Amino acid sequence: MSGQEWSAETVAGIVREHAHLRGPLLPVLHAVQERIGWIPPDAVPVIAHELNLSRADVHGVVTFYADFRTEPPGRTVVGVCRGEACQSRGGRDLEAHAQDALGVPFGGTTQDGEVTLDQVFCLGNCALPPSVTVDGRLHGRVDAATFDRLLAEAR
Amino acid sequence: MTTVYVPRDSAARSVGADEVALAVLAEAELRGADVTLVRNGSRGMLWLEPLVEVATPQGRVAYGPVRADDVASLFDAGLLEGGAHALALGPTESHEWLARQNRLAFARVGVVDPLSTDDFLAHGGLAGLRAALAMPPADVVEAVVGSGLRGRGGAGFPTGIKWRTVAEADGPLKFVCCNADEGDSGTFADRMLLEGDPFALLEGMAVAAHAVGATEGYVYVRSEYPDAVATLRSAVELARAAGWLGEDVLCSGLTFDIEVRVGAGAYICGEETSMLESIEGRRGTVRPKPPIPALSGLFGRPTVVNNVLSFASVPAVLTGGPASYAALGTGRSRGTQVFQLAGNVARGGIVETEFGLTLRELVEGYGGGTASGRPVRAVQVGGPLGAYHPADGLDVRLDYEELASVGGMLGHGGVVVFDDTADMGAQARFAMEFCAVESCGKCTPCRVGAVRGVEVIDAILHGPSEERAGQAALLEDLCELMADGSLCAMGGLTPQPVRSVLRHFGEDLGLTPVASRDGT
């Protein structure tokens, strides 16, 4: 997932690319995360300065939204849906299996830094449950065996 | 040359549509067959995905669910002529699931190539916008008022009334915002429309812009829908290039352009004022109303906020006329509703029909009962804030008022089926847990109440049995406090699923069901 090394110039450049937007902060944060893989704490003052916001404002926004990472993720990011439609078809078992198989709770990254496991609430695939994503790619009707196979393919 | 359709809808892709599309191309090449592959949206018969269609002289013929390793045998069976095969479903349009529906908002979804402007026009696209642009703005507003269209995002507020408020507000700058956050579990209609017919949304938003005098539009799409974001972004560019957006839309003098914004994983940003905060670049916390967004919305300007399906329903109102739209439905629920049938159901997918069918017709008729083959135990309607309806309560009519009368709500039209293995105590606990995770934190009844709710339910489930009744009374109190004291419907409606479990499935919390105690 993670790409470019972070530098203040990269981040300032990203901010300037988005400066023409009304309310550019979310698009900026998405772009930083897309390029660097996460939002390094040192990027916050740069973004704040470029957008003429306080650091507290930017920090507050980064921490409010589940998508924004303040630590680098694993090479592969897996999301398991915890919504009710998935629960109705074995989603709770899959949630448990995913955490067991990876040995980390939701939000955690495996010790080898390979896989980050996220909880998500609905992927819009509720008629084909349970659903997971692997590096953004959606999979439906996933059971424990499929989960293991997807993981093996991604690793 | 034969046209073969393999959906690019992300639900279809989640069960192998990309692999099927590749197999079709490879097999055609191997056999020297002249095939044009179209990646359409989904017809919404999701249990049949990947659903492959072939254009024949007699119309489109469907096969499904197709796996990549079925493709060779399909070609052997004469796929390109619509030949017989174990996976053959006959002419798509006469499939009983589709034939019974009345698709207005979804008329083109699954039918057209989502990013073909020609296909869009050939299937009636822009007729609504053209009709609107030929009318004075106030007449467009009155047409929408007259149609009885209510917002499809959840609250059911009359769309025309909202537009009238914005139209009458003063100001040189007004906005049209589309709420494509679709956070409810069990809902996917917005996503399917964005992926399957994105121009329909742009058309509806342009109609709104003309009606209220707005020049700028935003679509706020949740980040969980990357395919929808990509399709929509392409559609906006194509529409701009075609002169459907930008300066002088369709040479009418209307200036209106649209920007796509992506959320960042916060359910509360589906609440309209949180969504506006988020677009402005802030934490997605709820703004107290008043002022209403219609008068002081995005950046403090008059703003229309509507759901994807509300906008997508507007063109039909203008082409068919408000009276014909209003003639559909029942009571104060007019027109068609796009139901989303999900969860443990044999045949899940999109059912667009006029209001008036019952939950039983949807779950047992369209859905064919559970996927597991076990009895239905509970059906949650309206997302995570919606009530769980018991198996003997399925005769309720799916309209706004009737659902409210049984302690439920229609919400965004999501219907999630559970079989008799469901642990309803766990579902009640999850409702509180979800609220605790997703609360915006602005008000105490929700922020603290949801955490307390989880604790109290845990005490009921795992604490000493002699304390159970007392804890249940506490839970009732807490529900009342959250319902009455919360600033928005997140905290205000979380009690709804919890209370429905207390009322109908109390035994799963170790309680005597209220129903058998007082006879309600």
Ligand SMILES: Cc1cc2nc3c(=O)[nH]c(=O)nc-3n(C[C@H](O)[C@H](O)[C@H](O)COP(=O)(O)O)c2cc1C
């Ligand atoms: C917690 C919460 C979540 C909501 N989520 C959505 C959503 O995902 N999509 C949506 O269109 N409306 C959602 N709404 C309703 C919006 O606040 C608003 O009523 C709606 O977007 C207005 O559009 P409509 O009139 O076309 O329905 C939500 C409301 C609340 C309280």
Ligand code: SF4
């Ligand atoms: S009810 Fe919950 S989500 Fe709504 S304003 Fe209060 S804290 Fe925020």
Ligand code: FES
């Ligand atoms: S509830 Fe899991 S995809 Fe919707």
